[in-house]
Amino acid sequence: MGSNALSYSETFKDHLANPRNVGELSDANAVAEETNPVCGDRLRLSMRIRNGRIEAARFLAYGCPPTLVCGSALAEIIEGMSTEDAVKLTRREIVKAVGGLSTRKQHAAALAIEVLRTGIENWRHGSMA
Amino acid sequence: MRKVYLDHSATTPVDPRVVEAMLPYLTEKFGNASSVHLFGQEARAAVDRARRQVASLIGARANEIVFTSGGTESNNLAIRGICEIAEARGRHIITSVIEHSSVGGTIDFLEKRGWDVTRLPVYDDGVVRLEDVQAAIRSDTVLISVMMANNEIGTIQPIAEIGALVRAERERGRRYLWFHTDAVQAAGRLTINVETVGCDLLSLSAHKIYAPKGNGALFIRRGLRLLPQQVGGHQERERRAGTESVANIVAFGAAAELAQREMNKRNEHTRRLRDRFESVVTKRLDEIRFNGNREQRLPHLSNISFRFIEGEGLLIHLDMQGVAVSTGSACSSGTLEPSPVIRALGRDEELARGAIRFSFGKDNSAEDVDYVVEVLARAVESLRKLSPLHRRSVVAV
Numbered sequence: 001m002g003s004n005a006l007s008y009s010e011t012f013k014d015h016l017a018n019p020r021n022v023g024e025l026s027d028a029n030a031v032a033e034e035t036n037p038v039c040g041d042r043l044r045l046s047m048r049i050r051n052g053r054i055e056a057a058r059f060l061a062y063g064c065p066p067t068l069v070c071g072s073a074l075a076e077i078i079e080g081m082s083t084e085d086a087v088k089l090t091r092r093e094i095v096k097a098v099g100g101l102s103t104r105k106q107h108a109a110a111l112a113i114e115v116l117r118t119g120i121e122n123w124r125h126g127s128m129a
Numbered sequence: 130m131r132k133v134y135l136d137h138s139a140t141t142p143v144d145p146r147v148v149e150a151m152l153p154y155l156t157e158k159f160g161n162a163s164s165v166h167l168f169g170q171e172a173r174a175a176v177d178r179a180r181r182q183v184a185s186l187i188g189a190r191a192n193e194i195v196f197t198s199g200g201t202e203s204n205n206l207a208i209r210g211i212c213e214i215a216e217a218r219g220r221h222i223i224t225s226v227i228e229h230s231s232v233g234g235t236i237d238f239l240e241k242r243g244w245d246v247t248r249l250p251v252y253d254d255g256v257v258r259l260e261d262v263q264a265a266i267r268s269d270t271v272l273i274s275v276m277m278a279n280n281e282i283g284t285i286q287p288i289a290e291i292g293a294l295v296r297a298e299r300e301r302g303r304r305y306l307w308f309h310t311d312a313v314q315a316a317g318r319l320t321i322n323v324e325t326v327g328c329d330l331l332s333l334s335a336h337k338i339y340a341p342k343g344n345g346a347l348f349i350r351r352g353l354r355l356l357p358q359q360v361g362g363h364q365e366r367e368r369r370a371g372t373e374s375v376a377n378i379v380a381f382g383a384a385a386e387l388a389q390r391e392m393n394k395r396n397e398h399t400r401r402l403r404d405r406f407e408s409v410v411t412k413r414l415d416e417i418r419f420n421g422n423r424e425q426r427l428p429h430l431s432n433i434s435f436r437f438i439e440g441e442g443l444l445i446h447l448d449m450q451g452v453a454v455s456t457g458s459a460c461s462s463g464t465l466e467p468s469p470v471i472r473a474l475g476r477d478e479e480l481a482r483g484a485i486r487f488s489f490g491k492d493n494s495a496e497d498v499d500y501v502v503e504v505l506a507r508a509v510e511s512l513r514k515l516s517p518l519h520r521r522s523v524v525a526v
Contacts, residue, residue, distance in 0.1 A: 016449070
């Protein structure tokens, strides 16, 4: 019946117990929401981008613990990052930031990368989700 | 950190009185129950006593009990054993959509080998309807397998009525229709009498009634022949080969006797805790749904869907606070399997994913309930704040 807390790292559990950057920015100029079509996990990211730099980022997530935790790690990592650097972020870096994930849970990190890239893409094209 | 175990439908702690009963059979009384010498006779006497104790729990005769390695083996032996011996009489099985995987998986296995299967619905209350059973019976039906009480939502099925239906079919001349019920969750919680139930086969598991894991039993009505699934020994009257696990069997017997003696007390206690839990949770949290018929269910179990959140996240949150519960959903490799039982109630995907089972035991206390409610309310609130399905948390930074 699912995973247990022992299978996750301390960093992972800390993100789960104290998620960073939760919510939605009132003055976001880059927003994206992605859903994993297979399992229905959902990640929403709102960012305020000024002069090519992500000034603030907030996330909302629905799904299994890895999705929540990857959303939290993502929103924390990208704050202060240039959009150029942010689009180069990889799934592996998200996995590392949450203290590791088993292969079968890495789809959560892939969803985080997807929502980030869509958000930046939307900002570049001036559209919002 | 306080630890509260609310997963007694998964397994129970071993009762110290049960440990005491089994210990001699792990030390000085180590004989093989098939041996003719004194050591063997001592073990045989212990197994026979346990067989009477287990039989008594369900109103059976001792020689109608076959010890197995657990509920899964009992279900395999019952279903495959009867279907494989009766295949010349018909190859149709009736079951429900909410059976435990050890029943569902065994029937799937037979289906792949050519048996026809009718899976009965359970409607929004999680209960099989007698008229559906009746309508599903065909001339080639050989087995009806419906659980006594469900493991996820605790709903009690109309087993005695199905038994009466099968009996009536027999009286009309049908000789080759048998009735199996998986009573793994019901045993020790419901008064069971195989005569009243009218079943031919009934599965039990030891570790659900405060005995160790690794032992179970199958009631096989006197005169009924099964095709053994494990051969190569004369044990259990040729119905299940293999040296008896004497200490485990003794433990099962002791646990069965205690369960029978203390059933009313345990049920009153767990029902009081469960009802207190549900009443406080209802006051503290909105957007929740109780799953399954709340009258016709086991007294120790509560299954609740929490809207906007996913069960596994809630389970881990509770686990980090020392509270052990279960969820029927599992996510792996990007594919989600929401609980089939909750889905069978007609719940949407979100409610099926957000379902948690709380199952109380004889050693839980009112303080446990209060602690769990506090932890649960905080965890649900915290996860809902994160959820894009819930009201949006707009912030100015």
